[in-house]
Amino acid sequence: MSDEQTGGKSHMSDAAIRIEGLRKTYRGGKGQPEKHALKGIDLTVPRGSVFGLLGPNGAGKSTLINILAGLVVKSAGSVSIWGFDQDQHPRQSRAAIGVMPQELNLDPFFTPRGALEVQAGLYGVPKSQRRSDEILELVGLSDKAEAYARTLSGGMRRRLLLAKALVHHPKILVLDEPTAGVDIELRQMLWTNVRKLNEQGMTIILTTHYLEEAQEMCDEIAIINHGEKIAQDSTANLLGRMDSRTMVIVPDNPVTKLPATEGVEAALRDDGSLVLQYQGNQTSAEQVLEAVRAVGIRIRDVRTEEADLEDVFLALTSSRAEEPADDQDQPRRGMHRVKL
Ligand SMILES: Nc1ncnc2c1ncn2[C@@H]1O[C@H](COP(=O)(O)OP(=O)(O)OP(=O)(O)O)[C@@H](O)[C@H]1O
Ligand SMILES: [Mg+2]
Numbered sequence: 001m002s003d004e005q006t007g008g009k010s011h012m013s014d015a016a017i018r019i020e021g022l023r024k025t026y027r028g029g030k031g032q033p034e035k036h037a038l039k040g041i042d043l044t045v046p047r048g049s050v051f052g053l054l055g056p057n058g059a060g061k062s063t064l065i066n067i068l069a070g071l072v073v074k075s076a077g078s079v080s081i082w083g084f085d086q087d088q089h090p091r092q093s094r095a096a097i098g099v100m101p102q103e104l105n106l107d108p109f110f111t112p113r114g115a116l117e118v119q120a121g122l123y124g125v126p127k128s129q130r131r132s133d134e135i136l137e138l139v140g141l142s143d144k145a146e147a148y149a150r151t152l153s154g155g156m157r158r159r160l161l162l163a164k165a166l167v168h169h170p171k172i173l174v175l176d177e178p179t180a181g182v183d184i185e186l187r188q189m190l191w192t193n194v195r196k197l198n199e200q201g202m203t204i205i206l207t208t209h210y211l212e213e214a215q216e217m218c219d220e221i222a223i224i225n226h227g228e229k230i231a232q233d234s235t236a237n238l239l240g241r242m243d244s245r246t247m248v249i250v251p252d253n254p255v256t257k258l259p260a261t262e263g264v265e266a267a268l269r270d271d272g273s274l275v276l277q278y279q280g281n282q283t284s285a286e287q288v289l290e291a292v293r294a295v296g297i298r299i300r301d302v303r304t305e306e307a308d309l310e311d312v313f314l315a316l317t318s319s320r321a322e323e324p325a326d327d328q329d330q331p332r333r334g335m336h337r338v339k340l
Contacts (some may be wrong), residue, residue, distance in 0.1 A: 001027045015080075016203040017068065022077035024063050024227075037063040039227040040077070045172075047221075050194065050204045052218035052235075054211070057316055060227045061207045062102050065176045068205075069099035078210040082171050093339050095123065099160045099168035102177045102207075108150035112141050112160050113148065116167050123168035140189055155186045162190070166197075173197060174207040174260065189219060215239070215309040225317045235309070242307035242315070243281050247288055249274040252298035259291035266291075 024038040037060045045051045053061050066072035067079060070090070079086040082096035110118065116132040136142050139159040144152060152160065158178065165173060175194070177185045194217065198204050208214050214221060215235060222232040231238065250273050258266040258274075264287075265277040275296065276288050285304075290301065 006144070014047065015044045016047045016082060017043065017205070018078075018080045019064075020078045021066065022064065022079065023075045024067065024072065025061070025075045034329070038067075038074075038077075038228050041224065041227070043222055043229060045203065045205060047171075047203055048201060048283075049219045050198050050200075050206070050217050052214040052221040053205060053207045053224065054221055054313060055224040059222060059224045062176055065099060065174055065207065066101070068174060069101070070094055071099075071101070085182050093169060097172045097174060098165035098168065098172055099174040100158075100165040100178055102180070104154070104157050106149045106152075106157055106159065107162060111146045112136055112149070112151050112163065113145040113150075115160060116163055125168050126130065129169075130167070131154040132167070132215050134137060138166070138193060139163045142288050154325070155182050158177055158182055158186065159189075162193070162228070169297065170202070171243075172203045172205065175204070177207055179210060188214075195317045196241075206231070208288060211309040211313055221309075223313065223316055230316050231312075239307060239309065240314050242281050242311050244307055244311065245278050245280045245285075246287045246305040246307075247276045247278075247285065248303050248305060249276065249292060249297070250301040251297055252300040255295075255297055257295045259288075259297070260286065261291035261294075264288055264291055 018182075020042050022038050022041040022043070023036070026035040028034045043064075044116055051302065053064065055061050058145075063072060067074045068081065070086070079091040079093075082127070084093035084096065086093045107115065112210070113132050113136065116135060117130070117271055118230060120130045120132070133142070133145070136145050139162050141156060141159050141163065144156060149160065150156065162175070165175075173194075175190075178190050182190070191213070194206070195206055206214075206217070206303070218235050220232070220234050221238055223230050248269075253271070255274055258268070259276070260266070261285045263278055267275045274292070278288055289302075
């Protein structure tokens with residue numbers, strides 16, 4: 001690690017990002033009320049982490065990320081990036097962060113190599129320190145280096161956005177929905193790169209609606225809903241909060257009567273298996289099995305299913321789901337979608 005990365009100075013924040021009391025109110029359009037997109041968020045992202053920012057559509061994730069990127073002006077609060085206050089040290093704080101935005105905002109008349117050179121110029125990266133070819137190689141765009149951006153496919157444009165976020169060697173890489181609508185190959189490329197960059201010391205912040213991905217990739221997760229942070233913890237602790245257990249029993253004989261015992265919720269799945277839900281701290285597996293046998297069910301097979309991030313997410317966000325989602329995109333098969 002470099003001196004800069006380890007910080008060390010007492011006045012330096014040891015966090016990659018420190019946000020306090022962050023508010024954003026968008027002015028309403030014609031006849032529209034103003035929108036409180038962020039309602040006073042405190043958030044600390046540890047250096048070196050892969051940090052997940054999760055929340056339903058319209059929660060305020062992109063607003064927060066775009067404030068970090070300097071694309072949206074905050075209404076109140078403070079943001080410090082790698083120890084540099086965004087208002088007092090705009091240049092240093094901007095240099096510390098690279099953002100891959102959710103929107104595909106590329107100039108159609110630049111080639112990938114051209115776009116990277118322009119970006120490097122904007123960030124004042126000296127010619128000797130530019131490594132456009134290396135970055136194009138990293139994102140798998142070497143063979144498209146001289147193609148016009150408008151001729152690139154959607155997936156290739158996403159690769160180029162990632163490349164652009166990397167040109168100034170940022171300490172922090174922010175990815176807003178990097179895998180929305182991309183194919184398996186690109187998704188794997190993204191996550192392989194993210195892991196590699198993180199191993200080299202880069203702090204990663206990402207949003208995704210694919211909770212399996214967040215669960216797999218992130219050390220720590222914050223969940224925001226309606227502009228407020230409703231949870232922040234290590235992924236392991238978040239999962240550990242869920243004490244609900246699910247036991248799935250494959251019966252040997254058709255189930256004619258569901259087991260009924262306090263604290264156990266029983267249901268039949270279409271495939272004939274019996275699903276039993278209970279709280280691990282209130283009911284033992286033995287009590288569940290007894291209840292099953294008591295109604296004459298013989299057990300051919302039994303397995304348990306662990307709570308996953310989707311359960312945590314739904315438990316935390318569903319209580320205040322009265323506001324409609326602002327936009328929807330297509331769910332993909334086999335991946336968990338956030339439902340409202
Ligand atoms: N430029 C804008 N003007 C007015 N309202 C906006 C603007 N941008 C976002 N909003 C509103 O602010 C809220 C938060 O939007 P934001 O894009 O931050 O959500 P998000 O969590 O990124 O959602 P998604 O998961 O759909 O990307 C939404 O209600 C949205 O309609
Ligand atoms: Mg968004």
